[in-house]
Amino acid sequence: MPTVALMWEAKATPGRAPDLLAWARAQTLPPSGVPCERREHFTAPGDRVLVITWWPGGYDADVPELPDPPEELTARPVHRWRFERV
Template identity: 55%
Template structure:
């Protein structure tokens, strides 16, 4: 097993950054990750990183869904990384 980090990043429409942040914080996953961190950045962007014990980056892991289309300026960006220790 390895540690896999899932990164989920979205950009809110004008003035909806706090709403997107609250939306991301309130989403529950099908199971609990080892760790979960929520961050924000300029431009009303929200980043959620979750860490999982998995068999690799292709593992079936729960991810945050897409928010309502009127809340974001573009589709959510998603990345998967494998920890190198």
């Protein structure tokens, strides 16, 4: 069965990375017809926060994504990517 990974990356406003990470961890994904297989959170220099979720289905699978965080937590718009396991 194919798997799609959704990557969600945001750059926090200076000094707000812990708040952005806490916000991302607290987000629940809307119910969908398929269960989330896995979800992981990462941080990187430059106040960046990354969340990756894995779902059953192909690249175009209809699965929920994390929303945009409050504007006061971010220095720029969220970046999102999809990848299909090969």
